[in-house]
Amino acid sequence: MMLIKEELNRYNRQMILPEMGLIGQEKLKVAKVLVIGAGGLGCPILQYLAAAGVGTIGIVDDDVVELSNLHRQILYNHTDIGLSKAKTAAAKLKLLNPHISFTAYHERFTIDNAASICRNYDLLIDCSDNFTTRYLVNDTCVELGKTLIFGSILQFEGQVAIFNHNSGPSYRDLYPAPPTENINCVEGGVIGILPGIIGLYMANEAIKLICGIGETLSGKLMTIDALNNTVLVFKIAQEKQAETVKTEATVRETKEIDKTTLEQWLTESADEIFLIDVREDYEHEENNIGGVNISLYDLTASLETIPKNKKLVCYCQTGQRSKMAVQLLEGVYEGEVFTLKGGLVH
Template sequence: MLIKEELSRYNRQMILPELGLKGQEKLKAAKLLIIGAGGLGCPVLQYLAAAGVGTIGIVDDDVVELSNLHRQILYNHTDIGLSKAKTAATKLKLLNPYMDFTAYHERFTADNAIAICQNYELVIDCSDNFTTRYLVNDTCVSLEKTLIFGSILQFEGQVAVFNHHGGPNYRDLYPVPPTENITCVEGGVIGILPGIIGLYMANEAIKLICGIGQTLSGKLMTIDALNNTVLVFKIAQEKQPEMVKKEVIIETTKEIDKITLDQWLSESPDEIFLIDVREDYEHEEGNIGGMNISLYELTASLETIPKNKKLVCYCQTGQRSKMAVQLLEEVYKGEVYSLIGSLG
């Protein structure tokens, strides 16, 4: 039941016919767990708190650092050295006193994952490493919890909804972790990107809780903030429904390792065409040759790709190159492969 002050506070979103009083009551009754109170976690937390989600758990064992402040704008310089989870809970309580927050100043591990997650109906993964992402996913699958996923690096972000009503989970998209985990510490990130991706994640949470709109369940949305490009892929499962118009199915791609590539280049170099699907600034910093065509420009650059050759796409981790293969297989008549692993 909403009190008078809450009715006034949430008035502007309650007048939306899709949400209304019933939707706002669903938000107040909801229990969400946010794993990671950093770049992605800050905007997710701020907007869900403002929207009136009743109960939020915050898991993060890190403390605020000076280098966080260009993107983690929930904090300020007086918070440096303080627990992110506890500081976030304190600040969010000031933003919305009608909510309950639980701060877990601890690392999300196999030892505490189930104990923490089982108390919440929806989990939002704002972590920054593959070990945690796979653990969060596997825990949600085990507990049959819906998972909202987001990731950021440099100028590119990803958003998806996993394990919703038996839908695809993170391992359907990325079966095994990449050999190299490049984070914002090594690769950098533009400060506004976590805000953009975090807001999409918060929006997915509101839609899922209220049962409105179309969600990213079983889909992966990628956003290139440098070139203002958005792609939406549909993630294949064993039983895959009809493909949505203008979406690409990400399924098992043809992959080769560096040893195989080197052998091909040694035996028949004229038959191989390399494509670096990273951005031009990444290509300039280091590459293994070939043409540089961004993932987001592939389909518009087909005339620059030679016909009747084996195409081998590569990137920093092998993730974008897998997406590139799926895009090219729709329009290119020859063989297309993704190079496994990192450039290192």
Template sequence: MSIIQDFLRYNRQIMLPEIGDIGQQKLKKSKVLVVGAGGLGCPILQYIATAGVGTIGIVDFDVIELHNLHRQILYTENQVGLSKAITAKIVLEALNPLINIIAFDEKLTLENAEKIILDFDIIVDGSDNFSTRYLVNDTCVKVGKTLIYGSILNFEGQMAVFNHNGSKNLRDLFPEPPNPKDVPNCNFNGVLGTLPGIIGTIMAHETLKLITDLPTLKNELIIFNTLDWSFKKLNF
């Protein structure tokens, strides 16, 4: 029955010669950890779950707030006050009951990062602060995990793949995190709700490409300005 269910659910992507049955099996066997179940994390989680990534981990210690709802579209108003990680797990299990979802309702720290990250093949960073981004990056370098990085501000988003098959990592691009006081963020500068949807979907797309061994970014940073639709790819 599982084979029939898989075919009926995923046949539109299985039809792609670049994916096929072999690619779908790779997705099914893969284990992806998403750090952050917020603006970027929501579309990432939705798309990799519905594509059939077999095991998905979610790390987030935050709770759902009313101001999240314009961009964090996994959640509804009656879930305000609930854990993002646990709520996301419930929603994703309803979206695709054929996969395994693991919720880590806790903050990623120096003490637990390695233990959590070690169990996954690919790490997708949808966090919203530099301390977490550098912690995730440094842990991925230490334990040899591929990292998909993304960030957003105002109308612009960035995306890169780090530490994959010998490629560079975040510190090769930005050696040290900036002073938190000098960093603008969505809490004070705002964000149009569709922007994290766009960038998160791009990150999910790159995740699926990595799993299925399609060509992916290497030592390249994508900068996508959605206000004037300018798109840059910078080598580093």
């Protein structure tokens, strides 16, 4: 699809990048991207994808703008309170770039409409804030063969990953089942700048995927701690490869223990166990089951403080950060390393 003169002028600074050029900009123009959730993450993603020239953008959100949204969802202002997020976002973004086609879906993303909405788009971006929607988005992408960009935020920490790209890992390979509790920004809070940081990473991954440039986060999980300025990237093991890599699958399985096993170990051989809470210090102070507190982001730098040749058991709120801790420590710690299955909320 040819770019008109006004578009050539609008995207000039982007097109002079050798990685982008006219071909890359034309790829953006014909791209069809669906953004699920027009809240904290959705706002910066939508703004920058529209500004970059993504030709067709769908916006799914059944929520309305609330006063408590405005510290982080800066696409909106106080005059928008009570209005549909999807429709309001589309109207504002049309003013930002009139060359983009927007479709606003002011409806909840459910099992009844998921496939019919997603089928019309090339790339999906999940900005939802609950596990029910996240699993539904993932499963729909797997069913339809769509690439999914995932992001999440809570307090000062954010995550970004790309799932189901070129038969790569899906969200269920990272999180096979939802935790028993869904701690979101309403309960846990979030610093207003964080969704901007994570959202821009997600938008950048979208542009790279569409244009076929750079190295993406496909099969990887990037975590960002905005409080301590720490970035970690983890490889995501693919469960469907377990049959061909049986030893790897077995190792992963033996590294996870439940609370009953931990209690038994602490009762029978406490001197052989070293318990580490890999959450932040403020989380540890609020609630913990003992042990020392070493943040996930400080773990590798704190190896000298960890006793040698003991069974390390890492725990966190949901079991996800402790799984990452095991990955970090494997190969650099002499003894065995375990994660507490399900974390404190299980």
